[in-house]
Amino acid sequence: MNDMVCPITNGLPKVRERPLDPPAIFGQLRDEQPIAPMTFPDGARGWVITGFAHARAILSDSRFSSQGSLKHLAFASELATGLDIEKDLPPGQFEHMDPPEHTRFRKLLTGEFTLRRMKAMVPQIERIAAERVAAMRAKGRPADLVRDFSVPMSAQVICELLGVPADARGRFEELSFRALSLDMKAEESKAVLDAIVNLLVEVAMGKVAEPGDDLLTGLVTGGQLEPAELIGVTLLLLVAGHETSANMLSLGTYALLREPEQLAKLRADESLIDNAVEELLRYLTIVHIGVQRTPTEDVEIDGVTLRAGETALIHLPSVNRDPERFPDPDRLDITRGAIGHLTFSHGIHQCLGQQLARQELKVGFSTLLREFPDLRLAVDPDTIPMRDNMTIYGVHELPVAW
């Protein structure tokens, strides 16, 4: 099978036939070759994984590495941020490390992200959502849900978690909006990154002078991290947590507004919210470039030999549409038990912020539906600009009325 022609050359295909479904080629691949050869835009040969069981097997296998230096750009694009994990980012990006380094960083943080702690943040998250709704009302219809609700809500939640003081939040929100708004050239994204790093340094210094009961204070006073690592870890939390939640809030709302039957079910029975959140996470799988793992030795999975160094790209959106795991997978069905999906990945890198994301999405969707009983798109659904060029899928804007 190793000798077959690569069906996927020059990175992942981007063109979606329908905005909320992965490109159809991935479904065909899964039927024929759930582990298929692919060529990355840099010319490296590797594999694309579209089968659910295959993905789980690879993600929980310690012979596969997450080292950043072994990963490749997934899309051929001059619009890629152009940032190099090793050279441009401060140390501490443990998403791209293996044990024991990964363990050292992750164990410092897991106590801050327990289900219990994240549930305890719900009242603050509710307050943040209510503020956004009030601002939307004050500004009047139509609103852009991305700019007026999702992005500021997600930024404020991260600020709350980290302990960013009130006087720095405005700058933080603005910078984070710029960081994820449009396709940027390398220099511009570097400038925004530098500004964010400076702000984080300022906030962290503030915690030395005035400790609080928050995550940053814990890291600053814990003495386990070098100053540069502390900034690096904080930046990772911001990058990993902000763009994802913000896009999930907007794209999830878009999906519900496109499927009136599902929306009506959720409006009729609020207790469906947990299930609805899981199903939206599965169905939308916003990390549409997937995750990458590189075998450090030759590994055989389901009869295919992945040679050492040949990176496997686990295509999360199509893995989550595997009919063997999710019957009728292309249907959005908020009553199915979708939990167990791989939207947050699997194995030791499974999303650290997933329990926060769940609470945030639950509060976000419930608040919108409760406060705006007549929430609707203000434009034709097919004219919404989709983020198909970006690392995280979503909508660039979402004009809504109520």
Add this chain to the structure above:
Amino acid sequence: MPIEADPEVCVGSGMCALTAPGLFDQSQDDGTVVVLRPVPADPELDDVRDAVRRCPSGALKLTD
């Protein structure tokens, strides 16, 4: 059929506590798994099996 959990292997995902809150919690200090009741009642076994399957790190086992 007792539950066995290895906090050394655990990566603090919280999936067990989310799946079977009556049986699993996480340590306040480092977020690793705490088994509240090692011997689940029969009607709880399905939830425990789900928790074992969903655990991303392989830290959980249901022994015979």
